[in-house]
Amino acid sequence: MITVLTINDGVLFRTRDFIPDYRYTINFVDSWSVDEIIILDITRGKDNSKEKFYKVVEDFSANCFVPLSVGGGVTSLDDFSKLLNIGADKIVINTEAYENPELITQAAEKYGSQCVVVSIDAKITENDIYKVFTNFGSKMRSLEPQSWAKKAQDYGAGEIMITSIDKDGTLEGYDNKLNSLISNVVTIPVLVSGGAGKWQDFVDGIKIGKGSAVCTTNIYHFTESSILNAKKYMKNKNIEVRI
C-alpha cells in the first residue's frame, strides 16, 4: 500500500482547510504501516519552488525508512541525479516521458529500470475511449493509455503508475476498467491510483484492476491504525500484504 503525498510550493497540499505542515505528515507516515511513499511536486509556475520541494524530499528521506518515489516536473537526467542524491529511490516522470520517451531509456540505462516510474494520467473521452492526458491533466494526447504504457515499458520503464482523472478525489473506488487495460498489456508492476475511499477499493484494485500495488492520496481519512486495518482487511481477502 502506497501513500501518495502531493506537495505544492514546498508544503503538503490538501484539498481541505488543514494547516499545511509537512513535519506532521512525516511523523505520521513513519509510524504507519505504509509500505512506500510517493511524493509529487504539483507546484505550477513558481521558479523558486524547486528548492523548497528538495527540502521536503530530504526531510522525508532522512526520517522515513521506507521506499521513496519522487516526481513532478522531472525533465532531465540532471533532475534524476538531483532527486536520487537527496534520497529518492525511484523517480516518477509523466509529461516529459510522453514528449521525450528517450529519457526513459537513458535513465534506465544509467540508474536501472527499477528506478524509472512512468506515471500516466488518463480520462474517458468520446465513445468511452481512454486517452492519455499530460501537463497536470490539462493536455489530451493522441495515445490511449494502454498503448502508451506498453511503449513506456519497451523504452525501459520499471513501473507504471496509472491515475484515473475521472476518479481522482472522488473516493468512489478505482477505475478498474482502466487499470486492467494497463495491467493486461505490461509485465512490469502497475500502481493503481485515483479514487480509493474504502478498504474494499484496495482489494478491488488488486483483484479486478490487477494492480501490483494500490495508492492512496487522501491521507487525512486515515488514522494510525486504519492503514494497518486496511491491510488486515486485504489479507483476509487473500491478498498478500505486509502487516
Place this chain on the structure above:
Amino acid sequence: MKISIIDYGLGNLRSVYGAIERIGGEVSITNDISELKQSDKLILPGVGAFADGMESLKKLGLIEPLKELIIEQKKPIFAICLGFQLLAKESSEFGAHKGLGFIDAIVRKINRNDKQIIIPHVGWNDMIKVQDSYLWKEIPKDTLFYYVHSYHVVCNNKRIIIGKCHYGIDFISAIEDKNIVATQFHPEKSQYFGLQVLKNFIEKK
C-alpha cells in the same frame, strides 16, 4: 565508531545516512580515501546499473584502495543491493562487465520462466534465514524486507549464504563472508527490522 558511506555517485545515500544517524553511529558520506582508511566500518550502498557503478568506482580511483581496505586489512563492510552485486566477479547487466571480485560470485538477471513474475522485483518480500549470522540478531522469522532489483547474485561459495528469498526463483538475499556482509534487500528502506540489521552490523565487535 566511525562509519563511512562510500559515495560513488549512485544510490540512495541520504536514506542510508539517515538510518545510521537514527541508530546512533558517527557517519559520513565520502569518497575520500584517507577518510575511508580512518573509518572503522564501511557501507557500500547502491541503486543503479552495474557498469555505471564500476565505471564510477574506477573514475574515483577507489577500486585499489577498496581492495586494500577490505581484502587485505579486513575492514568490516556492509554492501547493499547494487553494492552487493559490485562485490561479485562479473555481471551480465547490459553486456558483460567485470566487478570488484571480493566474493566468489557472479550477477545474473532474474530469469523470467514464469510469466507471472514481474521484473524488476520491487516490493516487500521474505528473507529466509539459511544460516545463523550476527546480522540476524533480534530479527524474527518471516520478517519482510524491501527489494528493488532485476539482477541477483549467484554465489559459487554456498557457505557464505545466510539468507534467501523466493521470487520466481530462489535467489540470495544476504551473505556473510568474513569481514564482508551484504544484502540484496535495502535495510535502510525496510523500516524497523531494516534498521535492526544495520544496527547489528554497527554494534558487531
